[in-house]
Amino acid sequence: MGVTSKQPTTRSRKSPEEVRSAVHQAVIDLLSASGGAELTIPAIAQHAGVNHTSVYRRWGSREALLADVVTTRLERDWPLDDTGTLRGDLIAWVRAGVASIRTTEGRLLVRAVALSMPSGPDAQADRAQHFRRRLHAVERIRERATARGETPPPLESILDQLVAPLYLRAIFGIEPPASGYPELLVDRLLDSTGAPGTD
Amino acid sequence: MGVTSKQPTTRSRKSPEEVRSAVHQAVIDLLSASGGAELTIPAIAQHAGVNHTSVYRRWGSREALLADVVTTRLERDWPLDDTGTLRGDLIAWVRAGVASIRTTEGRLLVRAVALSMPSGPDAQADRAQHFRRRLHAVERIRERATARGETPPPLESILDQLVAPLYLRAIFGIEPPASGYPELLVDRLLDSTGAPGTD
DNA sequence: CATCGTAAGCACAGATGTTTGCTTAGTGGC
DNA sequence: GCCACTAAGCAAACATCTGTGCTTACGATG
Structure with a gap:
């Protein structure tokens, strides 16, 4: 690939702050889209571009995550x-x-x-x-x-x-x-x- | 077993009406006990002494069952x-x-x-x-x-x-x-x- | 009493959600 | 610059939920 300037593509990992923000936004998006029916942790994580284990470890449960958001x-x-x-x-x-x-x-x-x-x-x-x-x-x-x-x-x-x-x-x-x-x-x-x- | 009068123990299967009633009661019980957190179809069916497939086929979804109850x-x-x-x-x-x-x-x-x-x-x-x-x-x-x-x-x-x-x-x-x-x-x-x- | 339709039960398969051990990037203190 | 700490990512095991094909009890009908 002829890309000369490598932008921070090396960002293979999100910072904690980015995770929090991306997950919150994903909750909002999915809430607006499906009204809470599809609001599962794997789905949220995928939409946020985050590994689902990060969500499980940080928030523990769907209920806690929702309350936070x-x-x-x-x-x-x-x-x-x-x-x-x-x-x-x-x-x-x-x-x-x-x-x-x-x-x-x-x-x-x-x-x-x-x-x-x-x-x-x-x-x-x-x-x-x-x-x-x-x-x-x-x-x-x-x-x-x-x-x-x-x-x-x-x-x-x-x-x-x-x-x-x-x-x-x-x-x-x-x-x-x-x-x-x-x-x-x-x-x-x-x-x-x-x-x-x-x- | 010295049981002489065989009560309807042969009732290996509940009638549709019994299923409906038992499932409804199970929903109430689980609702009162755990407040809806554990309110899953397999759990309801087990508590009702009913096969879970019966519940799936009759009501289709947890949401519909809840609405009915x-x-x-x-x-x-x-x-x-x-x-x-x-x-x-x-x-x-x-x-x-x-x-x-x-x-x-x-x-x-x-x-x-x-x-x-x-x-x-x-x-x-x-x-x-x-x-x-x-x-x-x-x-x-x-x-x-x-x-x-x-x-x-x-x-x-x-x-x-x-x-x-x-x-x-x-x-x-x-x-x-x-x-x-x-x-x-x-x-x-x-x-x-x-x-x-x-x- | 024979027959038929309905719905319950059973076994099993597939999908989905949950959890754990481990590795490693990022961050701050010394 | 080195070290330790935190939290993200990955993979795989585990549990649970969801759905299907089949058999068979039960009740109704004639």
């Missing part, structure tokens, strides 16, 4: 803005979530959260902590509101009225209303707790 | 009462749901609904129909209310405010509030749609 991506793609008011923060957060689950990738990531959830009857603690992590943004918003002198709705209410609708729609692939959905959910939440007229 | 059980365990009023019907339905997801089995069944959901990007239609089936009860409640002259909240609102919280809690194993939860959810729903004060 999901955590990384969701924290990157579902940012937390500071708009100066409780209502604004909540709307911004829901809006980001809606945007996220409008994409196939986003939907499947959220779905993968459920899939990668520890499910045994004894894994209650694990599961709670796992889920807690997903609620980090919500807790931050509540803290900021309190610091400003606003009184945020209890976590349970936010769970039921903001988080739950988003997750349900993501998991079951139900399209959110075309417009005004974040405002609808947030105002419903704030009205129901701000104006208790039933006790 | 879930449908059967949920329709049996999550009944639909007629209380005479919209609010009563909704509360009764939510209450049954809450009771259901308080048990490990119920929680895992609901979770299995999500797990058995077709997930490919092209399975949108499948998914919608699948989910529709889960909403049958809600639609019946709405129809009855309409027939009585009441105006039920739109399906979307019920989805967001009743169905979503139940599913979220089931899937992630979050305990519902100890008391008054059904009433809380339903009244919140009816207030927010019944007394629109924002337009």
Whole structure:
């Protein structure tokens, strides 16, 4: 072969960082393509151009790998803005979530959260902590509101009225209303707790 | 052996009905025991005392089997009462749901609904129909209310405010509030749609 | 009572996923 | 520049899942 400049073709081996990145991307790709059905470790490894033993040794199980990818991506793609008011923060957060689950990738990531959830009857603690992590943004918003002198709705209410609708729609692939959905959910939440007229 | 009365030990083979029943029970058992991790067809078949080929031929795939079990059980365990009023019907339905997801089995069944959901990007239609089936009860409640002259909240609102919280809690194993939860959810729903004060 | 169709069981084969021992490239400390 | 450490790659064994051809019990029908 008349190739004079040998580029780093000698790279017969990927660095740990490259492996991590390639595997993560492969998970995303396969998730988007087949929706999780074909999401097996050998398939992921092959798609990533990595030996499957590397994946087994690094992550141990499909569940752990999924959890890693999901955590990384969701924290990157579902940012937390500071708009100066409780209502604004909540709307911004829901809006980001809606945007996220409008994409196939986003939907499947959220779905993968459920899939990668520890499910045994004894894994209650694990599961709670796992889920807690997903609620980090919500807790931050509540803290900021309190610091400003606003009184945020209890976590349970936010769970039921903001988080739950988003997750349900993501998991079951139900399209959110075309417009005004974040405002609808947030105002419903704030009205129901701000104006208790039933006790 | 001094056994005089030979009970149907000659039953070397289970009837189709027995197979179905044993397999269903095995799915429930394994679901409750290991939470779905070990839920493989050979394991299910062995636990049911049935040849695994019978399961493969009858159901074809784990996904289909799960869907069958879930449908059967949920329709049996999550009944639909007629209380005479919209609010009563909704509360009764939510209450049954809450009771259901308080048990490990119920929680895992609901979770299995999500797990058995077709997930490919092209399975949108499948998914919608699948989910529709889960909403049958809600639609019946709405129809009855309409027939009585009441105006039920739109399906979307019920989805967001009743169905979503139940599913979220089931899937992630979050305990519902100890008391008054059904009433809380339903009244919140009816207030927010019944007394629109924002337009 | 004879016959037929259905579906369960059995044995076995092929594909796929999981794990281990070993070698070796890459990286940082001395 | 030498050495030790970490983690990737490779090959092969191992376990498990998936699917097929065949036989045969069971129930229905006449």
